[in-house]
Amino acid sequence: MLTGILSGFLLAPLAPALHRLFPRYSGWLLALLPAGLTLYFLQQWLPVTQQGPLLSHIDWVPALAMPLSFMLDGLSLLFALMICAIGALIFIYAGRYLEDHRDLPRLYVLLLCFMASMLGVVLSDNLIVLFVFWELTSITSYLLIGFNHEDANARAKALQGLIVTVGGGLALMTGFILLGQIGGSYELSVLITRGDTITAHPLYGLTLVLIVLGAFTKSAQFPFHFWLPNAMAAPTPVSAYLHSATMVKAGIYLLARLHPAMGGTELWLLLLGGAGAITMVLGVFLSLRATGIKRMLAYSTVMALGTLTMLIGLGTRTALLAAMSYLLAHSLYKGALFMVAGIIDHQTGRKDFLDTGGWARYLPVTSACAGLAAMSLAGVMPLFGFIAKEQLLEAGLNHGHALAPLFSAAIVVAATLGVAVAAVIGIRPWFGKPAALTHTPSEAPPAMLLGPALLAGLGLLLGLIPGLIDRSLLSAAASASLGERVTQPLALWHGINTALLISLGAVLVGLVLFRYWQGFRHATRWTDTLARFGPEQAYHRLMDGLVALSNSQTRLLQSGYLRYYLISTLLTLVALVIAALWLNPDALKLRPDFTDIQLHEAVIAAVLVIATLAAVTLQSRLGAVASLGAVGFSIALLYVLFSAPDLSITQVLVETLTVIMLVLVLFRLPGFLRLTRTRTRLADALVGITVGGMITVLLLSVLGSRYHGSIAHYFITESVPAGYGRNIVNVILVDFRALDTLGELFVLALAATGVYAMLKLRSKGDTTEPEETHD
Amino acid sequence: MTSLMALVVGVLYAAAIYMMLRRSIVKLVIGLVLLSNAANLLIFTAAGLRRDAPPLVPDDAQVPAGLVADPLAQALILTAIVIGFGVLAFAVVLIRRAYEVVEADDMHQMRDTDT
Numbered sequence: 001m002l003t004g005i006l007s008g009f010l011l012a013p014l015a016p017a018l019h020r021l022f023p024r025y026s027g028w029l030l031a032l033l034p035a036g037l038t039l040y041f042l043q044q045w046l047p048v049t050q051q052g053p054l055l056s057h058i059d060w061v062p063a064l065a066m067p068l069s070f071m072l073d074g075l076s077l078l079f080a081l082m083i084c085a086i087g088a089l090i091f092i093y094a095g096r097y098l099e100d101h102r103d104l105p106r107l108y109v110l111l112l113c114f115m116a117s118m119l120g121v122v123l124s125d126n127l128i129v130l131f132v133f134w135e136l137t138s139i140t141s142y143l144l145i146g147f148n149h150e151d152a153n154a155r156a157k158a159l160q161g162l163i164v165t166v167g168g169g170l171a172l173m174t175g176f177i178l179l180g181q182i183g184g185s186y187e188l189s190v191l192i193t194r195g196d197t198i199t200a201h202p203l204y205g206l207t208l209v210l211i212v213l214g215a216f217t218k219s220a221q222f223p224f225h226f227w228l229p230n231a232m233a234a235p236t237p238v239s240a241y242l243h244s245a246t247m248v249k250a251g252i253y254l255l256a257r258l259h260p261a262m263g264g265t266e267l268w269l270l271l272l273g274g275a276g277a278i279t280m281v282l283g284v285f286l287s288l289r290a291t292g293i294k295r296m297l298a299y300s301t302v303m304a305l306g307t308l309t310m311l312i313g314l315g316t317r318t319a320l321l322a323a324m325s326y327l328l329a330h331s332l333y334k335g336a337l338f339m340v341a342g343i344i345d346h347q348t349g350r351k352d353f354l355d356t357g358g359w360a361r362y363l364p365v366t367s368a369c370a371g372l373a374a375m376s377l378a379g380v381m382p383l384f385g386f387i388a389k390e391q392l393l394e395a396g397l398n399h400g401h402a403l404a405p406l407f408s409a410a411i412v413v414a415a416t417l418g419v420a421v422a423a424v425i426g427i428r429p430w431f432g433k434p435a436a437l438t439h440t441p442s443e444a445p446p447a448m449l450l451g452p453a454l455l456a457g458l459g460l461l462l463g464l465i466p467g468l469i470d471r472s473l474l475s476a477a478a479s480a481s482l483g484e485r486v487t488q489p490l491a492l493w494h495g496i497n498t499a500l501l502i503s504l505g506a507v508l509v510g511l512v513l514f515r516y517w518q519g520f521r522h523a524t525r526w527t528d529t530l531a532r533f534g535p536e537q538a539y540h541r542l543m544d545g546l547v548a549l550s551n552s553q554t555r556l557l558q559s560g561y562l563r564y565y566l567i568s569t570l571l572t573l574v575a576l577v578i579a580a581l582w583l584n585p586d587a588l589k590l591r592p593d594f595t596d597i598q599l600h601e602a603v604i605a606a607v608l609v610i611a612t613l614a615a616v617t618l619q620s621r622l623g624a625v626a627s628l629g630a631v632g633f634s635i636a637l638l639y640v641l642f643s644a645p646d647l648s649i650t651q652v653l654v655e656t657l658t659v660i661m662l663v664l665v666l667f668r669l670p671g672f673l674r675l676t677r678t679r680t681r682l683a684d685a686l687v688g689i690t691v692g693g694m695i696t697v698l699l700l701s702v703l704g705s706r707y708h709g710s711i712a713h714y715f716i717t718e719s720v721p722a723g724y725g726r727n728i729v730n731v732i733l734v735d736f737r738a739l740d741t742l743g744e745l746f747v748l749a750l751a752a753t754g755v756y757a758m759l760k761l762r763s764k765g766d767t768t769e770p771e772e773t774h775d
Numbered sequence: 776m777t778s779l780m781a782l783v784v785g786v787l788y789a790a791a792i793y794m795m796l797r798r799s800i801v802k803l804v805i806g807l808v809l810l811s812n813a814a815n816l817l818i819f820t821a822a823g824l825r826r827d828a829p830p831l832v833p834d835d836a837q838v839p840a841g842l843v844a845d846p847l848a849q850a851l852i853l854t855a856i857v858i859g860f861g862v863l864a865f866a867v868v869l870i871r872r873a874y875e876v877v878e879a880d881d882m883h884q885m886r887d888t889d890t
Binding site: 561562563566567570592593594596597598601602605608609612613615616621624625628631632635638639641642643644645646647650651654657658661662665666668669672673675676684685687688689691692693695696699700702703710711712715716717719720721726727728729732733737740741744747748750751752754755758759 | 776777778779780781782783784785786787788789790791792793794795796797798799801802803804805808809812813815816817819820821822823824825826827828829830831832833834836837838839843844845846847848849850852853854856857858859860861862863864865867868869870871872874880881882883
């Protein structure tokens, strides 16, 4: 199973070379892989549907208890088959559709990676592994949607899809971790047997909401539905793949998969059922309002996703069976319809239903496929979509929950509008007055007809003979999602019952709606103003807000003025110290003691303070430098008084050099100007005093709390025996810590090089004479 | 005496920071000098002050008689003084060069990287 998943990734880098070798048949050749995988999964059909799930387990990161474990049960099999079979058709279709596109090899690479990631999602048994593949689908679909990367609109829409799905992914990851914790395992095959433990856990609600957030963003549920129609910026083959069997169905897969582990509660029903019903009605309504071919199809996908979410939310046996049938039916007809939309665009260049009409005579096969697929979408006898819709109605009507009538009403509304949508797709481009074209369109090439014909034909075949799959694949999928074994035969004809009557009514009303389509669009024009308060606007406002926030905080923090950097750093430091002391007041041990002071020490300290203040306040540069010298020499005296002769010598030497250097260099600079206002000066003084005060307090506290003796004991005792020196400080510098001193030498050498370079070297064209430092 | 030293260190820090917040680069350098002095004195005081006990070993002994001042802190400060001087020399020349280019002793005129 791992080989199957990885094969897509392995083939991906070879795809461009293959395309170069066989440019005309590359689509057919690459389709061999998904076709082969389809055969592999078909082979597993009998074992999986009759004997139970197939498990495979490879240790990946044992330390983190993260195995590469995979599970193939009915649900996975249904999805895997759809992914591979439709994938094969998409490759053949794309090879022809984008024949002359110079980036076709890149599309192949991305499609292969995407397909492999999708397979990973539906086959993973480990939550973390599933999540990795989940994010891979987000990233690859981002690249696919933004395939026309030179188009700013495509880039923006791709980014929108990415941000919404990856944002949801973040919630999903948290949810997965919580689920793993409360379920006691990260293996799905274990988790689905522990439904009672999980739903009874106090964190169940939070976990469910987080996971549902991930699934809803992926599967474009209200209020995250807006990214899906925008993803139409992708080339049509990509849309056909993303919308029919893959990407958006990942969320549905996850919900169906987790139903045994997390479903069956009131929260589950309300969350999924509610969001699903809203998405369903909203999707079909917006679909009927749209006129762009791909846009209308995209919104009808939103409707289908809403329907599926609602069905999984309802969670009964009938509902889950309906969900599986509907899932398959939708994949078949939506794949076919998107490919038809691509054919219309490819052969006539038209992208809007209003610009189409009367083309059945030019594109007979295409129109037949479109008609069959649209009938399946409408739920008309004898297509498979009809069976799915009957089950859907039954699931709503037979549900025992108090809110069930609401769900039923939503289903009826969606079914009715859905018929109108299907009629627009199945009738508008083909019949009526021919739309004017500069040239007579010809039928699409076989490579592009194969996909729609097969998918639409399969919709008809399964409608006529549901026995091919009902008791095996669909029942096995529903069993996996329900958590108990079901075997349910499907039939086209159930006799005359409520569902059939509603279905009939929906078809009639839907056809009337189609007759007055423009009138309907005109009458509902007012809803456009509502979009201003919709989630897409919220998304844009959020994005603008993020940019504005980062702008303002950059302006605030990155002012370019040294003083503001310093002030913010220092005040943060003070705040941190105060916070630390606030939390732990015992740490402050202030024992100021001013008794042990001798007069000469006090005098030196006073000189030091006065010189410091003079260096700060004097307006003459020379005076300031002289005061600085006084500060340095006072410190040297303090070093002498407190037993540090070496320090004192060094300090005197360095201080002398410093004063001479400052005087020589600064001599040529202008005198101090008064650059700041008094208020600023006072504020700066306050900052300085605050930090200085903090240092004093900390130092007093350090002196008041000495827990350990000095670590210098070793150096003191070993100075003579080991270092053969009687000046301990010197021995430390040149012997014990000689490497540190070497480093110090490097610093000095570096500084000297820099000084020399700046004084002596001038860039070319700089005519200023090198100036001597000793003028 | 240590308490008094703590106060002195605080004054040095306050003065250093005040000077570093000025717009004049010369004052910034003065602030830097004060800051390195303040930091040295801070370490010195924190290590404990001891009168008349330099960390020297008498000629006739293997170890000093009695307690001596902490030699490790002194070694650290010695290094710091020298490095501080290196940094200062570099900074002073840098300022001089910057002044030649910008022709102003005002950091607010040095915000752009192009000047």
